Amino acid sequence: MFLGTHEPKLDEKGRFFLPAKFREQLTDGLVVTRSQDRCLAIYPEQTFREMAQKMASGPSTVKGVRDFQRMLAAGASSEVPDKQGRLSIPPALRAYAGLGKDIVVVGAIDRIEIWDREAWETYSAEQESVFAQMNHEVVPGE
Numbered sequence: 001m002f003l004g005t006h007e008p009k010l011d012e013k014g015r016f017f018l019p020a021k022f023r024e025q026l027t028d029g030l031v032v033t034r035s036q037d038r039c040l041a042i043y044p045e046q047t048f049r050e051m052a053q054k055m056a057s058g059p060s061t062v063k064g065v066r067d068f069q070r071m072l073a074a075g076a077s078s079e080v081p082d083k084q085g086r087l088s089i090p091p092a093l094r095a096y097a098g099l100g101k102d103i104v105v106v107g108a109i110d111r112i113e114i115w116d117r118e119a120w121e122t123y124s125a126e127q128e129s130v131f132a133q134m135n136h137e138v139v140p141g142e
Contacts, residue, residue, distance in 0.1 A: 002107035007117065010103050014094055015086045019105060022112060023085050032093060034075035035113060037123060040089065040097045042112040045078065089114070 002025070008016040018026065031048040035041035043051065055072070058065040075096065081087045089099065102117035115123070 001109055002112050003109075004107045006105040008103060008105060010089070010094075010099055010101050014089045014091060014099075016089070016103060016105070018081055018085050018087050020085065022105075022107070023081060026081060029078060029080050030087075031076050031078055032087070032089060032114075033072055033077070034093065034096050035111075038097055038119065040093055040099075040114040041108075042087075042114065043110070047110055048076070 002022060004019070004021070006019040008019070010016050025044055026042070029045040030042050031045055032040055032042045033048075052073070055065075055069050058069070060066055060069075075093060077090050077093065079087060097114060098116045098119060099114065100116055104115045104117050104120040106113045106115060106120070
């Protein structure tokens with residue numbers, strides 16, 4: 001499970017240090033891809049494979065299914081952190097998320113999200129006021 005908020009720096013080569021508490025779950029490889037809200041998502045490779053299998057079972061005759069599969073897979077990149085715990089973000093994905101030097105790495109339970117710091121601050125401020133009201137809308141069985 002990925003939890004917490006961290007603020008590493010992106011270097012000139014598009015690398016950052018993964019938070020130490022996330023590294024063990026990602027040593028066998030990971031997939032970084034586009035996510036909604038103009039951020040990136042990092043999944044452990046096995047989690048991404050399971051998600052991809054579920055998506056592959058969706059009917060390709062449905063435009064929304066095709067569109068989602070394409071956008072997710074076309075932007076996906078398999079990566080392995082280096083021995084120092086750094087992860088490289090491909091240029092196209094950095095551009096998609098508008099990443100500059102200042103980034104925010106957010107634990108999002110089954111994935112990690114990478115945000116441009118300013119974009120995260122704007123998003124987070126907007127969501128704070130409605131967070132308490134979301135529970136019964138988004139949590140099954142609540």
